[in-house]
Amino acid sequence: MTPTEQQSFTIDLGNNLFVRGDVHAPAEQTKRPVVIICHGFKGHKDWNFFPHTAHELAASGYYAVRFNFSCNGVDEEDFDELEKFAVNTYTRELQDLEALLQEAADQRLPYSDAFDMERVGIVGHSRGGATSIIFASEHPEVKAVVTWNGVADVDFLSGDLKQTIRSESVGYIANKRTNQDMPLKENLLDDIEANKERLDITTALKGMETPVHIVQGGADGEWLQEGAEKMEKTAAQHSLAIIEGGTHTFNAAHPLEHVPSELEQALQETTKVFDRRLAQRMP
Numbered sequence: 001m002t003p004t005e006q007q008s009f010t011i012d013l014g015n016n017l018f019v020r021g022d023v024h025a026p027a028e029q030t031k032r033p034v035v036i037i038c039h040g041f042k043g044h045k046d047w048n049f050f051p052h053t054a055h056e057l058a059a060s061g062y063y064a065v066r067f068n069f070s071c072n073g074v075d076e077e078d079f080d081e082l083e084k085f086a087v088n089t090y091t092r093e094l095q096d097l098e099a100l101l102q103e104a105a106d107q108r109l110p111y112s113d114a115f116d117m118e119r120v121g122i123v124g125h126s127r128g129g130a131t132s133i134i135f136a137s138e139h140p141e142v143k144a145v146v147t148w149n150g151v152a153d154v155d156f157l158s159g160d161l162k163q164t165i166r167s168e169s170v171g172y173i174a175n176k177r178t179n180q181d182m183p184l185k186e187n188l189l190d191d192i193e194a195n196k197e198r199l200d201i202t203t204a205l206k207g208m209e210t211p212v213h214i215v216q217g218g219a220d221g222e223w224l225q226e227g228a229e230k231m232e233k234t235a236a237q238h239s240l241a242i243i244e245g246g247t248h249t250f251n252a253a254h255p256l257e258h259v260p261s262e263l264e265q266a267l268q269e270t271t272k273v274f275d276r277r278l279a280q281r282m283p
Contacts, residue, residue: 083183
């Protein structure tokens, strides 16, 4: 295994909100590109394949940043801050990414004195794919985007759940892994309605010059597969790779004890894109 290092960080956003993360550094810590890794809905930086993904990117010569969105519901362990999960929004996540990028640019993250901020990439899983696309569409300094089973529409909650949230001010979605009923309040619905244009993924994809590579599991949900094909067709610079037999987690389970071939393929697709888009001047 290629040697890498990692250090943790915390960004204090005020109002008891924090972005907590880890930077994985390559063995040769010269000036190199940076890749930001965004988890999805009911995900966090230590879940499933994220530590492994960050390590593999660092082993390939990148500074890899995995982190928790400030309202993802995790402080020290699985979903011990459900009151924050309940009020998370896309706008909040975009603000978190803005703060993270600024900390990197200001060299306040571990290893960031060696970050090449002209070569920034981002990879997002599931809902994190949507956030990644929107953020990159507003930040041309992000030169490469990869989504893993990313959603094509931010408004993906069921009609029944949204109706419950509106009528009772809170609804619940099951987390089968942790056996928790996770609360959702009206903040998310209000944010989507108030920012329809900004959060329209199709519009973002049509207008952005940065290419997006969509990595989609062939055994994932049908609506996600259809969404992946829809996203690819929005503009010629975007591309799609299907991982045959790949589930929503590319067949990986939490905790990650075995790296399935589908996850290896997703990582290969991802590294290939970053090598092409970010690594031209890598020593």
